[in-house]
Amino acid sequence: MVLPAEEGHLITSASRVLVATAVPVERDAVAEAFPGPVRELSLPGATVHRVEDGPDLLAAGVGPALAAASTATALTAAALDGRPYHLVVSAGIAGGFPPHAPLGSLVVADEITAADLGAETADGFLPVTDLGFGTITHRPPAALVREAAAAAGALTGTVLTVSTVTGTAARADALLARHPRALAEAMEGFGVAEAAAAHGMAVLEVRAVSNPVGPRDRAAWRIGDALTALTEGFGKLTPVLESWNRHEHR
Numbered sequence: 001m002v003l004p005a006e007e008g009h010l011i012t013s014a015s016r017v018l019v020a021t022a023v024p025v026e027r028d029a030v031a032e033a034f035p036g037p038v039r040e041l042s043l044p045g046a047t048v049h050r051v052e053d054g055p056d057l058l059a060a061g062v063g064p065a066l067a068a069a070s071t072a073t074a075l076t077a078a079a080l081d082g083r084p085y086h087l088v089v090s091a092g093i094a095g096g097f098p099p100h101a102p103l104g105s106l107v108v109a110d111e112i113t114a115a116d117l118g119a120e121t122a123d124g125f126l127p128v129t130d131l132g133f134g135t136i137t138h139r140p141p142a143a144l145v146r147e148a149a150a151a152a153g154a155l156t157g158t159v160l161t162v163s164t165v166t167g168t169a170a171r172a173d174a175l176l177a178r179h180p181r182a183l184a185e186a187m188e189g190f191g192v193a194e195a196a197a198a199h200g201m202a203v204l205e206v207r208a209v210s211n212p213v214g215p216r217d218r219a220a221w222r223i224g225d226a227l228t229a230l231t232e233g234f235g236k237l238t239p240v241l242e243s244w245n246r247h248e249h250r
């Protein structure tokens with residue numbers, strides 16, 4: 001549907017957005033930003049929650065593989081239904097690299113990087129790209145990152161995807177040495193981004209920091225604060241997501 005807009009421009013109807021979290025509690029934190037009812041859509045292999053005047057939400061599972069599989073399922077179902085999504089957002093809690101990403105802060109990824117996809121060698125880690133395969137980084141559209149971060153008051157930087165949660169200072173230092181712009185690590189972004197890329201679709205990653213990346217300390221987790229930051233962040237950035245025009249910003 002095309003709607004007339006002010007100043008002689010045309011705007012299309014709101015972009016269809018899919019937000020993929022890892023677990024239901026993160027999905028529900030995003031849903032809380034929208035006051036209307038939620039409808040459940042059961043697909044073979046995934047369940048989408050449709051909120052009124054908001055994005056579709058998917059608890060896609062923990063880790064890059066399940067997140068990719070579930071996200072691809074939802075994207076394919078929407079495409080076959082003739083109502084494809086325009087934008088996919090990986091969202092949830094994350095570890096933040098101190099001191100730049102403090103607990104409760106929000107991070108919008110300008111790079112989504114698989115940090116442990118590769119090979120260990122005597123001389124250190126080799127990313128899978130050095131082995132001649134695939135990719136390790138997806139870059140969300142720069143204008144979308146800028147606008148989303150400004151709306152939500154979020155930091156921008158690299159968000160790493162790992163299959164193993166960092167639990168030592170040595171590992172945190174090694175990750176930062178390889179990825180000096182890293183602000184956060186989580187476990188799904190790269191998988192969601194791979195699914196989006198397979199559908200030729202843009203991706204964004206939004207993370208709320210629940211714990212510091214470093215020595216394991218479960219007492220330091222602030223999951224409740226991070227979920228609140230996620231709800232507040234989505235309240236602010238959803239208009240940006242839905243008005244994002246994929247044809248204007250590449």
Ligand SMILES: O=C(O)c1cccc(C(=O)CC[C@H]2O[C@@H](n3cnc4c(=O)[nH]cnc43)[C@H](O)[C@@H]2O)c1
Nearest residue numbers: 022062093094095165166185186187188211213216
């Ligand atoms: O047992 C631990 O020490 C531990 C530390 C941090 C997180 C976990 C999880 O099992 C949560 C994984 C879940 O949450 C995201 N997440 C949150 N914090 C981190 C992190 O520091 N590193 C990686 N992932 C994190 C992640 O996306 C998962 O969905 C356990």
